[in-house]
Amino acid sequence: MRYLKFCLLLFLAAPAMAQMTVKQDPAIKQMTDEVSSKNIETIIRKLVNFKSRHTLGDTSSKTTGIGAARNWIKAEYERYAAESHGRMTVQFDTLTQPKSERVNNPAKLKNVLAILKGTDPKDARVYIVSGHYDSRRSEIMDPNGDEPGADDDASGTAVSMEIARVMAKRQFPATIIFMAVAGEEQGMYGSGHVAKRAKAENWNIDAVLNNDIVGNSHGMENDLKDNVHVRVFSEGVPTTASGNEKQIAGMISLGGENDSPSRELARYIKETAERYVDYLDVKLIYRRDRYLRGGDHIPFLQQGFTAVRVTEMNEDFHRQHQDIRTENGVDYGDLPDFVDFNYVQKVARMNLSVLANLASAPAEPQNVGVITSGLTNKTELKWDAPKEGKKPAGYYVLVRETISPYWEKKIFVNDTHATLDYSKDNYLFAVQSVDGEGHESLPVVPKPVR
Numbered sequence: 001m002r003y004l005k006f007c008l009l010l011f012l013a014a015p016a017m018a019q020m021t022v023k024q025d026p027a028i029k030q031m032t033d034e035v036s037s038k039n040i041e042t043i044i045r046k047l048v049n050f051k052s053r054h055t056l057g058d059t060s061s062k063t064t065g066i067g068a069a070r071n072w073i074k075a076e077y078e079r080y081a082a083e084s085h086g087r088m089t090v091q092f093d094t095l096t097q098p099k100s101e102r103v104n105n106p107a108k109l110k111n112v113l114a115i116l117k118g119t120d121p122k123d124a125r126v127y128i129v130s131g132h133y134d135s136r137r138s139e140i141m142d143p144n145g146d147e148p149g150a151d152d153d154a155s156g157t158a159v160s161m162e163i164a165r166v167m168a169k170r171q172f173p174a175t176i177i178f179m180a181v182a183g184e185e186q187g188m189y190g191s192g193h194v195a196k197r198a199k200a201e202n203w204n205i206d207a208v209l210n211n212d213i214v215g216n217s218h219g220m221e222n223d224l225k226d227n228v229h230v231r232v233f234s235e236g237v238p239t240t241a242s243g244n245e246k247q248i249a250g251m252i253s254l255g256g257e258n259d260s261p262s263r264e265l266a267r268y269i270k271e272t273a274e275r276y277v278d279y280l281d282v283k284l285i286y287r288r289d290r291y292l293r294g295g296d297h298i299p300f301l302q303q304g305f306t307a308v309r310v311t312e313m314n315e316d317f318h319r320q321h322q323d324i325r326t327e328n329g330v331d332y333g334d335l336p337d338f339v340d341f342n343y344v345q346k347v348a349r350m351n352l353s354v355l356a357n358l359a360s361a362p363a364e365p366q367n368v369g370v371i372t373s374g375l376t377n378k379t380e381l382k383w384d385a386p387k388e389g390k391k392p393a394g395y396y397v398l399v400r401e402t403i404s405p406y407w408e409k410k411i412f413v414n415d416t417h418a419t420l421d422y423s424k425d426n427y428l429f430a431v432q433s434v435d436g437e438g439h440e441s442l443p444v445v446p447k448p449v450r
């Protein structure tokens with residue numbers, strides 16, 4: 001019915017384009033082209049066909065429930081891994097979640113991890129892309145009855161899976177983990193387990209991309225059709241700064257509250273995704289998550305890792321956390337017919353381009369410092385080359401005004417120090433490594449040094 005009524009088709013016209021130089025890596029472009037909306041649709045419909053993927057639901061059936069769903073996800077990942085020449089391995093990451101507010105009896109949860117090992121044994125960096133495969137009904141504790149969870153979050157799970165299929169055949173110096181986690185709706189328990197495990201086992205996680213609710217391109221109240229924008233949520237003040245007096249005092253005195261590692265990752269996503277995905281305008285949202293909501297990036301932030309949340313531009317809350325029904329003429333339920341598979345394809349391409357660029361890049365520069373030993377209107381920066389992994393061809397010094405949301409200048413330096421005529425009092429800076437093909441590391445904000 002929705003299609004019969006008048007629909008305001010907003011031709012989100014190509015935002016006015018400023019002239020900029022875009023250098024694409026043909027290998028990354030090729031991979032983004034291989035991401036298929038048809039495959040994404042197949043994955044989402046298959047996940048919906050398990051009827052319910054409630055974390056506390058049935059695990060014994062071969063055809064329905066969360067047990068059947070996770071076995072299928074694992075088998076799919078294994079199918080992709082068959083083309084990786086042994087570099088991709090698939091595992092269940094298992095935990096027993098004790099009784100808690102939204103878990104009435106201890107429950108066994110299984111995350112599915114497909115790990116594409118990096119080709120450089122000296123490069124320990126790990127990149128994670130995540131979606132949650134559990135779903136819920138209107139009543140959070142109800143494990144019975146249909147809850148399709150097509151948008152929330154079969155869409156994010158499909159992103160992890162479809163890009164794993166494409167990337168499994170390729171080689172990257174750093175490791176990429178394609179994750180489908182459980183327990184998000186009950187309290188982010190699946191991702192919490194991986195985050196704690198990563199901390200305990202010293203995983204060198206450089207970035208986490210959490211895709212949750214990335215498939216709807218139709219706004220609920222405004223009837224707005226928008227398949228051009230996608231939101232990337234990033235925290236400003238790091239979650240771990242809470243209680244860290246020194247870190248807070250530094251931000252109060254010199255700023256930096258807009259330059260957390262997660263916000264640098266968000267800016268990096270915007271730059272990289274718009275380099276590779278046409279008609280995608282990445283909207284940076286300068287907050288950790290939406291009102292009243294949370295997601296699987298938060299447990300990683302709590303453990304001190306860099307993480308962001310990716311979510312569609314306009315949510316339709318009639319299609320999330322709702323039993324399938326019609327009430328007062330309004331249709332409810334998270335059904336696959338309301339997912340825009342071409343839009344999910346763009347989001348998947350965005351994730352792929354970012355992961356490929358990061359996992360191909362040299363590691364970040366080390367000990368990045370801004371020299372503050374004297375009063376001067378110049379800015380002197382120094383840093384060390386990354387200790388391990390491939391050698392950078394050089395570095396970009398990034399510059400922006402203190403009031404600017406994005407980096408404005410990218411100055412190439414073939415050295416490990418730079419003196420700029422921009423005053424450190426008036427501008428913000430960061431340094432990133434870059435290789436000969438133009439793959440950049442995440443930017444590192446300098447600390448004051450003498």
Ligand SMILES: [Zn+2]
Pocket residue numbers: 132152153184212213
């Ligand atoms: Zn969700």
